[in-house]
Amino acid sequence: MNLPNMKQARLRTDKKVEFLDANNIKSDKFKNKKYFIRTYGCQMNVHDSEEIKGILENLGFRETTSLEEADIIVLNTCAIRENAHDKVFGFLGRCKHLKKENPNLIICIGGCMPQEESVASLLKEKYPFVNIVFGTHNINDLGKMILEENKKQQIEVYSIEGNVYEHMDYVRDSKITAWVNIMYGCDKFCTYCIVPFTRGKQRSRKMEDILREVKDLKEKGYLEITLLGQNVNAYGKDLEEEYDFATLLENVAKIGIPRIRFVTSHPWDFTDEMINVIAEHKNIMPYIHLPLQSGSSKILKLMGRRYTKEEYITLYNKIKKRIPGVSITTDIIVGFPNETDEDFKETLDVVNTCKFDGAFTFIYSPREGTPASKIKDTIPMEVKENRLHELNELINSYSLKHNQEYIGKTEEVLVLGPSEKGENKVYGYTKTMKLVNIDDAKDDIGKLINVYITDAKSFSLDGKKEVFIKNN
Numbered sequence: 001m002n003l004p005n006m007k008q009a010r011l012r013t014d015k016k017v018e019f020l021d022a023n024n025i026k027s028d029k030f031k032n033k034k035y036f037i038r039t040y041g042c043q044m045n046v047h048d049s050e051e052i053k054g055i056l057e058n059l060g061f062r063e064t065t066s067l068e069e070a071d072i073i074v075l076n077t078c079a080i081r082e083n084a085h086d087k088v089f090g091f092l093g094r095c096k097h098l099k100k101e102n103p104n105l106i107i108c109i110g111g112c113m114p115q116e117e118s119v120a121s122l123l124k125e126k127y128p129f130v131n132i133v134f135g136t137h138n139i140n141d142l143g144k145m146i147l148e149e150n151k152k153q154q155i156e157v158y159s160i161e162g163n164v165y166e167h168m169d170y171v172r173d174s175k176i177t178a179w180v181n182i183m184y185g186c187d188k189f190c191t192y193c194i195v196p197f198t199r200g201k202q203r204s205r206k207m208e209d210i211l212r213e214v215k216d217l218k219e220k221g222y223l224e225i226t227l228l229g230q231n232v233n234a235y236g237k238d239l240e241e242e243y244d245f246a247t248l249l250e251n252v253a254k255i256g257i258p259r260i261r262f263v264t265s266h267p268w269d270f271t272d273e274m275i276n277v278i279a280e281h282k283n284i285m286p287y288i289h290l291p292l293q294s295g296s297s298k299i300l301k302l303m304g305r306r307y308t309k310e311e312y313i314t315l316y317n318k319i320k321k322r323i324p325g326v327s328i329t330t331d332i333i334v335g336f337p338n339e340t341d342e343d344f345k346e347t348l349d350v351v352n353t354c355k356f357d358g359a360f361t362f363i364y365s366p367r368e369g370t371p372a373s374k375i376k377d378t379i380p381m382e383v384k385e386n387r388l389h390e391l392n393e394l395i396n397s398y399s400l401k402h403n404q405e406y407i408g409k410t411e412e413v414l415v416l417g418p419s420e421k422g423e424n425k426v427y428g429y430t431k432t433m434k435l436v437n438i439d440d441a442k443d444d445i446g447k448l449i450n451v452y453i454t455d456a457k458s459f460s461l462d463g464k465k466e467v468f469i470k471n472n
């Protein structure tokens, strides 16, 4: 079967990327006013929201978690699957109602959705009460747009790739763990994926800028950082300098932050050097998210993933062998066009071979403008739902088995905050990214402690703080 033309990347150009300082506009025009922000989607969006919060706080706004109290509402949106859209449009209905009660309310929509042409025009025609529409490439303009707000709808979404900005005034959600962008965009063009369109071509940050940010976070007392990119192992390929992800990771490790993580990796660019660097540095956590997407080489080819089922399994085994105790999670899509029962069975076979620690699983969602959306999709929704259900059961059974292996062991846990599981409990993560609910450790938030694991479920562990009794 022929795939549609891959060159139809309507939002991409050959524009040279410029490295600029962020425009951190400061004003007290909105002193004592409140902002409400809602973030949809991936970690990249969560971190973009930290940038947006910085912009808002520089203008005088302070955060509120009450919608009714807000003077400005910002929705930072996701476009990866159709249901992400539906949630945003549902929420906009509530905003319209609030605007009737408070005509001065400023409503802003940013992130990936406005980068889609059809969404930008829909907002213009059907949602005139939205004041400001901005995209992923011009978050930096939001401050200016808010200051110029005059009740007319302002839509400013760049259809070309943005620049790389440095020295943003982030308002970070945590004082313990921090996100660090190492690159923006993606050049992989998996045929189902809208990210290369909404976030544009790959733009890596310069190594020295990343290292400066990590050093600064270390000085501020952060105990964990996560290096962020759509495809972190392609880091540096777009830069003139001879940088690669293994070198970056090693230099970051040497700064000495206690815990370093990174997301997301693509099996295609995962080099032996990277595996060695992870294995050799104790502060690079033994946890890798390695999206499989499908266990059928036929479907992988249609997805444009550039590896076969066998190549994935070989890489998986290599990582497991070289990094003892590593936990590996994955992403899997079911119901991609032309996926037969046999193809799906191959996905289950790979899951049975790899026995992942966990997985995010999705039903394929056609995205306008992507090559896969042009392939005729004949699989009934009921079949897709059944496949998802069967896959989830299998994945959860392995998650539980892995978690049960922790019972009776002592694990180092970074404690992040109060747990939803009970009054006296806090939660944190093991090195391998297992969520642990811990009894009686309220004073340990923001600390690395040893936890004795008492019980295991599919998605979490229970434990209690290990107290060392000194025998003289």
Ligand code: 5AD
Pocket (backbone or CB within 6 Å): 080, 081, 192, 193, 194, 291, 293, 331, 332, 333, 362, 363, 364, 365, 366, 367
């Ligand atoms: N439909 C379903 N899942 C998708 N993903 C990306 N695009 C789509 C789509 N069109 C999934 C992939 C990716 C994760 C972030 O989202 O599994 O790894």
Ligand code: SF4
Pocket (backbone or CB within 6 Å): 186, 187, 188, 189, 190, 193, 194, 195, 196, 230, 231, 266
């Ligand atoms: Fe999308 Fe593929 Fe890029 Fe991941 S690697 S963001 S799935 S195009």
